[in-house]
Amino acid sequence: MSTPKLVPLDRGEGSPLVPTGNPLVDAVGPATYTERQDVPDITAHGEAKIVPMRFAPTFFIAPQDPDPRGLKVEACDGAVAGVVKDLWVDKAEPQIRYYEVELANGSGVVLVPVALIQWPMFGLVKTDKVLVKAITAAQFADVPRTKSPMQVTLLEEDKIMAYFSGGHLYATPARAQPLV
Numbered sequence: 001m002s003t004p005k006l007v008p009l010d011r012g013e014g015s016p017l018v019p020t021g022n023p024l025v026d027a028v029g030p031a032t033y034t035e036r037q038d039v040p041d042i043t044a045h046g047e048a049k050i051v052p053m054r055f056a057p058t059f060f061i062a063p064q065d066p067d068p069r070g071l072k073v074e075a076c077d078g079a080v081a082g083v084v085k086d087l088w089v090d091k092a093e094p095q096i097r098y099y100e101v102e103l104a105n106g107s108g109v110v111l112v113p114v115a116l117i118q119w120p121m122f123g124l125v126k127t128d129k130v131l132v133k134a135i136t137a138a139q140f141a142d143v144p145r146t147k148s149p150m151q152v153t154l155l156e157e158d159k160i161m162a163y164f165s166g167g168h169l170y171a172t173p174a175r176a177q178p179l180v
Contacts, residue, residue: 038153047091048150050088051091074131099114142163143160
């Protein structure tokens with residue numbers, strides 16, 4: 001982890017600390033993470049626990065359920081960040097954990113935690129997008145990446161979640177300001 005880049009807001013004792021650079025990348029405040037092992041979580045059978053659905057042939061979207069693959073991903077600024085390319089599933093606890101998003105700027109793919117995806121009307125009404133209100137479309141370019149296209153490590157999971165969590169406070173200058 002990088003050393004947090006913070007400075008006191010003023011010279012007074014107990015002054016709040018403010019980020020000096022990009023707090024999402026610098027792991028400041030809600031964007032901090034734990035230095036977990038850089039190995040994938042494994043199932044009881046010794047296989048990678050979280051994998052893309054394309055590598056988990058026994059997993060599928062039920063025919064009566066909406067499938068988000070191919071939908072646009074709209075960021076908090078209203079701009080399109082990319083398109084949902086695949087879903088990453090947890091083989092030990094059968095559920096979707098991440099949406100794999102192919103970035104609109106062509107710079108590759110990133111994982112978005114499923115808990116941070118908002119799907120208007122839960123996909124029950126035909127829509128062409130899902131929403132990610134944590135970060136702006138431009139900030140998707142700096143989302144931490146996985147080393148492998150087939151699995152995610154414990155450390156990578158923490159970095160990804162921390163990045164999006166930090167966006168709730170630091171994605172726009174207005175979010176970091178007091179409410180009163």
